[in-house]
Amino acid sequence: MATALTIAGSDSGGGAGIQADLKTFAALGVYGTSAITALTAQNTRRVTAVHDVEPGFVGEQIETVASDIAIDAVKTGMLANALVIRAVVDALTRLNLPRPVVDPVMVAKSGDSLLAPDAVDAIRRLLLPQAVVVTPNRMEAEVLTGRPVRTRDEARDAARALVDLGAGAAVVKGGHFDEPEVVDLLFDGRDFHEFRHPRHHTRHTHGTGCTFAAAIAAYLALGRPLTEAVERSVGYVGEAIRHGLPIGRGHGPVDHFWMHRS
Numbered sequence: 001m002a003t004a005l006t007i008a009g010s011d012s013g014g015g016a017g018i019q020a021d022l023k024t025f026a027a028l029g030v031y032g033t034s035a036i037t038a039l040t041a042q043n044t045r046r047v048t049a050v051h052d053v054e055p056g057f058v059g060e061q062i063e064t065v066a067s068d069i070a071i072d073a074v075k076t077g078m079l080a081n082a083l084v085i086r087a088v089v090d091a092l093t094r095l096n097l098p099r100p101v102v103d104p105v106m107v108a109k110s111g112d113s114l115l116a117p118d119a120v121d122a123i124r125r126l127l128l129p130q131a132v133v134v135t136p137n138r139m140e141a142e143v144l145t146g147r148p149v150r151t152r153d154e155a156r157d158a159a160r161a162l163v164d165l166g167a168g169a170a171v172v173k174g175g176h177f178d179e180p181e182v183v184d185l186l187f188d189g190r191d192f193h194e195f196r197h198p199r200h201h202t203r204h205t206h207g208t209g210c211t212f213a214a215a216i217a218a219y220l221a222l223g224r225p226l227t228e229a230v231e232r233s234v235g236y237v238g239e240a241i242r243h244g245l246p247i248g249r250g251h252g253p254v255d256h257f258w259m260h261r262s
Contacts (some may be wrong), residue, residue: 001070002221003031005097007062007088008077008105009038010112015253016042016207021075023256024214030221033069035061037088038080040114044206044248050114050230052080055087062091072221073099075214077112082122089126099220102131102167103213104140120144120177127168133186133226135213136162137173139228152183159187171230173212175233181236186230193227195234204244204252212237 006021014020018034025032037058041049043090065071071085072095079085092100104123120143126135127178141149141158144165149158155172162170176181186193217234219229240254243261247253255261 001031002029002218002223003008003070004073004075004217004221005035005062005065005071006075006077006217007035007037007060007079008075008103008210009040009080010036010135011040011042011207013043013206013248015044015247015251016210020207020210020253020256021077021170021214024236025212025218027220027256028222030072030153030216030218033065033071035065038078038085038114042181043250044252045250047114050080051249052084055083058154059082059087060089062088062097063095066095066097071097073101073217075103075217076127077103077210078105079119079123079127080114081116082118085122085127086109092130096148099132099217100130100215101217101220102134103136103209104136104144105209106143114230115233124165128162131136131167131169132220133169133171133216134162134167134215135209136171137209138167139179141172142154150177152177152185155185156187156192159185159192163187163189163203169226171216173209184234186227188226188233193230197234197238200238200241200244202241203250204246204254205241206251206253208237208241208254211240212258221254231241
């Protein structure tokens, strides 16, 4: 059975982070393992507290899992601070873990920050060169590249810049652009690929970014080539949003198991 490892923060509300990743892996037929980088007190409306996991223990989780279970792909999410990022990068390189998909999580759906200021440079310098693909939204692409990303051309420039920083490929997600349809843009290091899908007008989008990156990791673990993995993930997440769950009083979660419901 294909396996994937998620290295990310815990969302106590269940819609994003480790919880979303494991649900995505399960929905797509991949066995999920995890290393938790941070604990959040979180619901559909806000993050009230964050407790970072000690970097050495993050590394210990990764090493213990990988010493026993063959990992086919890795997804990273919320990494909290530079010391945790260093521990993760050390584990990825020392254990030669395959196909890292990097979701550069910076802000929760509620608008609460999930990343210490010192972490951005560490993502840029240390983590991006490990990534087979990085999956920022528009604002994360702006922070990582230091340039505005407001148009399709600027998204292309940002994707190129992310690959220049060391990522194998980059997907600049289209959900935060002011356009009638969503266009997710993949630069594979040589060519651009656009994936267009309808914009669903719903507030139940909690966990969208985590789910998208986890889906790419799952499809890579199943042996799909990158472009196909991204295309399939776009379709999976689009339907998960369309079937979003009205849970809680804020941004409800996407439905990871939409295809399994009668």
